[in-house]
Amino acid sequence: MRIGIPKEVKVREGRVALIPSAASELVRHGHEVFIQSTAGVASGYPDEDYQSAGAQIAPDAAALYGGVQMVLKVKEPVASEYPLLRKDHILFSYLHLAALPKLAQTLKEKGLTAVAFETVEANGKLPLLAPMSYIAGRLSVHIGTTLLHGHAGGRGVMLGGLPSTERGHVVILGAGVAGGNAAAVAAALGAQVTVLAPYREELERMHALGPNVTALPSHARQIHEAVLSADLLIGAVLIPGAKAPKLVTADMVRQMKPGSVIIDISVDQGGCIETIRPTDYDHPTYIEHGVLHFGVTNMPGAVPRTASQALSTVLTPYALRLATEGGLKDPAIAKGINVAGGKFVHPAVAAALSG
Structure with a gap:
């Protein structure tokens, strides 16, 4: 051929x-x-x-x-x-x-x-999706860490914190390849990490990442509570071939802390956060409701x-x-x-x- x-x-x-x-x-x-x-x-x-x-x-x-x-x-x-x-x-x-x-x-x-x-x-x-999901998950924390810097428009939070400070809170929707890798990197940085996922085996795997990781079922009320306290919110939801379900509404984003950051890895499939829209690496971010959004559709293209x-x-x-x-x-x-x-x-x- x-x-x-x-x-x-x-x-x-x-x-x-x-x-x-x-x-x-x-x-x-x-x-x-x-x-x-x-x-x-x-x-x-x-x-x-x-x-x-x-x-x-x-x-x-x-x-x-x-x-x-x-x-x-x-x-x-x-x-x-x-x-x-x-x-x-x-x-x-x-x-x-x-x-x-x-x-x-x-x-x-x-x-x-x-x-x-x-x-x-x-x-x-x-x-064929797994290796790019692996990379995108890890990149989401690398990029989110930088976007949280004050000069980038973020809250000025260092994820791991120091002994005399609070830790940054990373909330991850989904515990598949992308979400799991995001959680592993965020946990290694010392952040407070909350992962929300539908299946017990995924929750067990996320819980085992370390004492700074909380794994919860992705019930609507728990998603709502976690999102409001997030410094960095990462969407990593996948239904193969289908549009991603909208798990975070615009009203929830409106209630997030000013200067917090949203990165939606599932933007390729429409995104799981209502306020996300596709962006590119020339213009990767925008601010909506005081929250910095990153919606690049080819995240692994950075490496x-x-x-x-x-x-x-x-x-x-x-x-x-x-x-x-x-x-x-x-x-x-x-x-x-x-x-x-x-x-x-x-x-x-x-x-x-x-x-």
């Missing part, structure tokens, strides 16, 4: 779908790999590294898309890329269609097959080398499976198909877009 890796065009998105060593695996299995010139540079991989791995360099996006059967990229296509997509393409990337109806409709009208990383499922897990290496590791075997004859029937990949034959075929995506 002819497989193309375009250069990402979202704001400050430096990730690349496959690093050179991963591209060489596809070549070794008999596939032709094309990569758009400079696509790997922001991750530290120049064109020469890909050429040494057996990949061919496409001079621009038009040449790349025009000559391949599978488009393997990181983030969902943006408007400038829509005209490059064709009916015979297999698009394999993060898509988040439930929160992007215009993109969803475009893919449907194109008639191509779109397989979303975030809904590929194996043994009840989401293997492109780490993120590209992590994504390549898990993506390579699935790209190989998809590129083989009958690959779309592979059980894990079949669950990842969001659009095919001019229809929304993933149940959660179809339900989210039906209204």
Whole structure:
């Protein structure tokens, strides 16, 4: 199969779908790999590294898309890329269609097959989403710690505090890969951490992080009470393929402490906090009701080398499976198909877009 890796065009998105060593695996299995010139540079991989791995360099996006059967990229296509997509393409990337109806409709009208990383499922897990959730969870605390600085507009709170001061309070909605990693980093910094999650096994895992972590069931009243005392509120709720449920209302945000910070990792799926809206790394934050909001939709793009290496590791075997004859029937990949034959075929995506 002819497989193309375009250069990402979202704001400050430096990730690349496959690093050179991963591209060489596809070549070794008999596939032709094309990569758009400079696509790997922001991750530290120049064109020469890909050429040494057996990949061919496409001079621009038009040449790349025009000559391949599978488009393997990181983030969902943006408007400038829509005209490059064709009916015979297999698009394999993060898509988040439930929160992007215009993109969803475009893919449907194109008639191509779109397989979303975030809904590929194996043994009840989401293997292609997990490494980026891991990174986003950890980054949410790194970024939140900085945004709490007074000069950044925050409350001027140091999360771990000192023996003579109060600790900063981090409230995390969700205890999956993203929420769990956020909790681990916040706990290690010495913050007072409250994690709210629906399942007992998740609560047990969060409680075990340390004596400064409180794990509570995500009942509406407990969410409300925790949010009002938060210095840093992190949303990390996921329902695969579906829009994130709104667990925090605008009225609750209005009652938060001035200068507190909200980071909603689930903004890709519409966000679990009513006041969140998508932002980018050029303009990452805004203030609403006196609370600093961060809604960047490609958080792991801030660490492109780490993120590209992590994504390549898990993506390579699935790209190989998809590129083989009958690959779309592979059980894990079949669950990842969001659009095919001019229809929304993933149940959660179809339900989210039906209204």
